[in-house]
Amino acid sequence: MQNFVYKNPTEILFGKGMIREIAGRVPQDLSVLFLYGGGSIKKNGVYEQVKAALKGHRVTEFGGIEPNPLYETCLKAVEVVKKEKIGFIMAVGGGSVLDAAKFIAAAACFSGTDPWTILLEHGANVKTALPIGTVLTLPATGSEANGNSVISRGATREKLYFFSPHVFPKFSILDPETTFSLPVKQVRNGIVDAFVHVMEQYMTYPAHAPLQDRMAESLLQTLREVAPSVLNKPKDYEARATFMWSAALALNTLIGCGVPQDWSTHMIAHELTAFYGLDHAETLAIVLPGVWQYKLTAKKKKLEQYGQRIWNVKTAKEAILKTETFFHSMKMPTRLGDYKISAKEAARKVRERFAERDSVFGEHNDISPDAAAKIIASRV
Amino acid sequence: MQNFVYKNPTEILFGKGMIREIAGRVPQDLSVLFLYGGGSIKKNGVYEQVKAALKGHRVTEFGGIEPNPLYETCLKAVEVVKKEKIGFIMAVGGGSVLDAAKFIAAAACFSGTDPWTILLEHGANVKTALPIGTVLTLPATGSEANGNSVISRGATREKLYFFSPHVFPKFSILDPETTFSLPVKQVRNGIVDAFVHVMEQYMTYPAHAPLQDRMAESLLQTLREVAPSVLNKPKDYEARATFMWSAALALNTLIGCGVPQDWSTHMIAHELTAFYGLDHAETLAIVLPGVWQYKLTAKKKKLEQYGQRIWNVKTAKEAILKTETFFHSMKMPTRLGDYKISAKEAARKVRERFAERDSVFGEHNDISPDAAAKIIASRV
Numbered sequence: 001m002q003n004f005v006y007k008n009p010t011e012i013l014f015g016k017g018m019i020r021e022i023a024g025r026v027p028q029d030l031s032v033l034f035l036y037g038g039g040s041i042k043k044n045g046v047y048e049q050v051k052a053a054l055k056g057h058r059v060t061e062f063g064g065i066e067p068n069p070l071y072e073t074c075l076k077a078v079e080v081v082k083k084e085k086i087g088f089i090m091a092v093g094g095g096s097v098l099d100a101a102k103f104i105a106a107a108a109c110f111s112g113t114d115p116w117t118i119l120l121e122h123g124a125n126v127k128t129a130l131p132i133g134t135v136l137t138l139p140a141t142g143s144e145a146n147g148n149s150v151i152s153r154g155a156t157r158e159k160l161y162f163f164s165p166h167v168f169p170k171f172s173i174l175d176p177e178t179t180f181s182l183p184v185k186q187v188r189n190g191i192v193d194a195f196v197h198v199m200e201q202y203m204t205y206p207a208h209a210p211l212q213d214r215m216a217e218s219l220l221q222t223l224r225e226v227a228p229s230v231l232n233k234p235k236d237y238e239a240r241a242t243f244m245w246s247a248a249l250a251l252n253t254l255i256g257c258g259v260p261q262d263w264s265t266h267m268i269a270h271e272l273t274a275f276y277g278l279d280h281a282e283t284l285a286i287v288l289p290g291v292w293q294y295k296l297t298a299k300k301k302k303l304e305q306y307g308q309r310i311w312n313v314k315t316a317k318e319a320i321l322k323t324e325t326f327f328h329s330m331k332m333p334t335r336l337g338d339y340k341i342s343a344k345e346a347a348r349k350v351r352e353r354f355a356e357r358d359s360v361f362g363e364h365n366d367i368s369p370d371a372a373a374k375i376i377a378s379r380v
Numbered sequence: 381m382q383n384f385v386y387k388n389p390t391e392i393l394f395g396k397g398m399i400r401e402i403a404g405r406v407p408q409d410l411s412v413l414f415l416y417g418g419g420s421i422k423k424n425g426v427y428e429q430v431k432a433a434l435k436g437h438r439v440t441e442f443g444g445i446e447p448n449p450l451y452e453t454c455l456k457a458v459e460v461v462k463k464e465k466i467g468f469i470m471a472v473g474g475g476s477v478l479d480a481a482k483f484i485a486a487a488a489c490f491s492g493t494d495p496w497t498i499l500l501e502h503g504a505n506v507k508t509a510l511p512i513g514t515v516l517t518l519p520a521t522g523s524e525a526n527g528n529s530v531i532s533r534g535a536t537r538e539k540l541y542f543f544s545p546h547v548f549p550k551f552s553i554l555d556p557e558t559t560f561s562l563p564v565k566q567v568r569n570g571i572v573d574a575f576v577h578v579m580e581q582y583m584t585y586p587a588h589a590p591l592q593d594r595m596a597e598s599l600l601q602t603l604r605e606v607a608p609s610v611l612n613k614p615k616d617y618e619a620r621a622t623f624m625w626s627a628a629l630a631l632n633t634l635i636g637c638g639v640p641q642d643w644s645t646h647m648i649a650h651e652l653t654a655f656y657g658l659d660h661a662e663t664l665a666i667v668l669p670g671v672w673q674y675k676l677t678a679k680k681k682k683l684e685q686y687g688q689r690i691w692n693v694k695t696a697k698e699a700i701l702k703t704e705t706f707f708h709s710m711k712m713p714t715r716l717g718d719y720k721i722s723a724k725e726a727a728r729k730v731r732e733r734f735a736e737r738d739s740v741f742g743e744h745n746d747i748s749p750d751a752a753a754k755i756i757a758s759r760v
Binding site (some may be wrong): 001002003004005006007008009010012013014015016017018021209210211213214215217218222224225236241242244249254257258287303314359 | 381382383384385386387388389390391392393395396397428564589590591593594597598599601602605606618621622625626627634637638665695
């Protein structure tokens, strides 16, 4: 087992009716920025619940955070924060709104000249941030329970992440009922996103960490098992609750403690979203099998373990096949061709970008720009 | 799944050499109480490492915390805290030292007249506490990663617990190398303690919580699997690391989120330690099979699930038998007769005490004083 440091101070409030618990948790003297996305919360009752819980506070609303939240939009929110002397950010929505809240919270307190450097330095230059509370309405990214954020820059088609201990939410409300009205495509995306988050902390090589392996496998098995009910029975509270808690634990960083990790699928997938506008989960489903196939020898033992424990198959190749079949069963494509994107062109673009940045990924630091291009080229 | 609130702000620093990380984590202006137990840390190098990391601080030592730490001893430490104007408690040892630190931290700031009421009210009257850091040297109780503490009163043979969000350690150092010199009996006790902590959050009835079930089973399976190496190869770093992390996660309260719990084994076992002075784990190993046998019908489905997934047996009775056999394989007795204690007398004493306190336990609130007496009487 590798040495590690783990700290996750976010308070999770889980279950139906929990939104009202916001009331005692936002300091009474602070002005609140109520941040949300496209407005679905105004149709499913969440908006009213949050407004009621914030009664007594001066509240400024800021809607319109995009999926793959834009840097440009976040900067507008930062202006509002400064003008309105906001002291607390209440983020209500999916991972995009939560990620945006984290960037806004950090950028509003940033003392440097260019807030884009927060992303270029992956958060190392974040020294403080405004406090954040969240109401999660789309289980997927785990942003409700970590200090991670991914932001896209529209002008340059860049998509970068940052981490800071200062942007963990103070509290996150997870009420499964808020997910009942989600479109099925977003739910499908959420399952795939959570599933791949587990994989990035698991699918490397055996590292004397049997407990971490089994906890990761618990998440994979549960996501696999609950997926049909989550997709087909939108008001099945128990299924949605299990999915919601699984997505949070998939990336509250606990299962990654003490083990090697490989985030190359995410890094490559981010570029496909940046260049082609595919949903985050759609790009993950394309890239993951490609990374595994490319690293078949290095990942063989873990692929076999995963195949045996989750799918009852023997070989690494069968484990990859089973995973693609699982994605297909949720109507999630796994090839660039399914989106009429040229794999050859995508490979060239991503290689160029990674070469510019000297990017290298993978648990053995061997996913070079050329390797990434080969992986993408294989996903015809 | 039940509604729940989960917050665990303790920073875990895990791995060899991590004791030196104390240095940056204790505020420079605070006087430190260095709390420890019987002095084993002076033989295995831990004492020197902690002293070195605390260099520059005014440090007052307080040794001699007992296994099953005594209220009377804790009060002496509180006097030292007040006299020396201590601002930080550095607890170095096993669960007993850590539990004592929590009580001392709370009692030193307690505004009521009688600190014993902290235990009588199970912590509800704790409004603040001194900050605590820990170096864990005996994996077992999970005290390094929760807000729980159990204290014994010598004069009246009482053993009571309290919980407070104010006594979570600010940080806990878990270095598996500090466990290499432990006597085998303490290691055996630690495995059983951690195993039973998982059970108290798991062995009730199915509650639409497949993820929590699998995470609990991950811990049970891992503890079972690693036990022989932990017991027989004291310097096997990887085995000790897995044991240490398992014991922490067994009671950092995560696996108990959203599910019914049954702490009756602990509650009954505490009384056996209070009356007869057996080690905590020894009493757990006696009581657990008795509680299961007594609640065989109510716990049948979970006992069967546990038996099938962990021991590959079919029936609830076989699952109980396998558990006792596992304890015996570690030379852990499971009967009062093994200690020459009269089960009849023990049953009478415990019934009287629970009747005095109107104590009722169990996930269905049906472990009455009479039921507890029957359970004990069955453990001849």
